[in-house]
Amino acid sequence: MNVSYRSLRLWQRNRDVFFKLWRSEVPGFFAEPIMMLLAMGFGLGTYVALDDGERYVEFIAPGIIAAYAMFSASFECTYGSFMRMKHQKTYDSIIATPLSIDDVSAGEILWGATRSLITACVILVVVAAFGLVDSPWAVLVLPLGVLTGLMFSSIALFFTSVAPSIYSFNYYFTLFITPMFFVSGVFFPVSAFPDAMQHLTWIAPLTPVADLARTMVSGQLGEGNWWGLGIILGYTGVFFPLSLVMMKRRLLR
């Protein structure tokens, strides 16, 4: 691997573009999670009774932070990266400068992680404004958002490196991202599943994220499934180098 500080240059480029065009990002990553919180939490939630008497909106708030952190990184490093790579040929111009292909890939992943962090920040503020945060430990969801972003950006960029066309991402989202949104403990506890299925849901990378986010927002750190961090780091440890290798194979001809 040939990653250097220069991956920061690609990160800066993406940051500049984001802050130029941020208005187009508002509906997907800021308005939608808030609508989700209102509709599911305050709407549907009034009909849902949880075992321990917790309000449903309090239950899903950390789940929504986790899920939208996932979506932000995933969109950025699939559609976003693919557009830059294939349609805009931005990478072609950049690899003729002192940046290496690995710098470009690492920069994309870092930026994807930053998008997750920004999303987590915004939703955390909204959730806090609704009075749904019980503990100052909730700020830990920000570093968790970064780790989540690194993981999902790495997985997404790996998929991008093998995607034949931009339409391929329909499969990625329909068969991988959306199912996780529903089974990883965002909307209902994974304990609702039969035992065998519960173990399976922990394979999904979103499950440890939703679980830890809930631990942090509730402030009950002692009861957290901290080994979930191992799952997150494990996926990142596999997919970060893999995506770099595969992007190089795709771009270096």
Added chain:
Amino acid sequence: MPIIQIRGAVKVFGSITAVAGVDLDIDRGECFGLLGPNGAGKTSLVRMIVGVSPMSRGSIVIDGKDITREPRTIKADLGVVPQEDNLDPDLNVVENLTTFARYFDIPGGEARHRAMDNLRLFELQDRQKAKVEDLSGGMKRRLLIARALTNRPKLLVLDEPTVGLDPQTKHLVWRKLRTLKAQGTTLLLCTQNMDEASFLCDRLAVMNEGRIVALDSPSELLSKHGGSQVIEVRVRDTEKKASVLSLMSERGLQWQEMEEAIYLFQGDGQVLDEGLASELLVVNQHVPTLEDVFLKLTGRSLKEP
């Protein structure tokens, strides 16, 4: 020492050999042209030189540094103008240049200063806030060249820099390239445009099927391969074609066949004797141009089926 030293460069894509062994030295400060039909291997060779495509075999040393070992330091002194527009459409005109400067670690103030200089050089200063997609084809190409000058490269590599441009823009680009050369920049130019090649280049290499088939100054290429006159003829009686062609070979004439037309390259002092002349119908004759030499060296038939 030459600024580019290429030894035995080979590039293989699966079953296709794009570059089949090239040895080439390019001197500091010269303008060197690579000519060749589509698919001759020019772009593949250039992509290896600028370090974005790994060689299958061989070595390329740029400014004393091996391209496989020190690509970053080499690229820091390199300017590349691609054939395809790869400007950043998410950024406006001036941001394209300042963002590009950042890839070279050029600090912000200096980057803006250079961006404005280069925009003025290519008469784009009035469009600095424009979106890239709103620029005309000619402006985009000028911006691509302006961008390539950001790091003040020692070596500027241009892949067909004036294709599709109107004559005014083409001449503007040519003048700027000449100025750069006068300031000491080495230029490596891929082109299909013979006027461009003879106007700008000190030396030309003609590539065909992955190899360099001729290398000389434009005037030497002309006198060596073009002869004194090109005569396009037809054989009057097509049934006699085979015997006429063998007669021409006996006379030591150089010729090339393209469907029913035959192009004769008449050397100094060579004349068509009467026996031969009576069998031939002269369609056209002219003083050879670089284009004749090009067609002679690379064949008149289409290279890409």
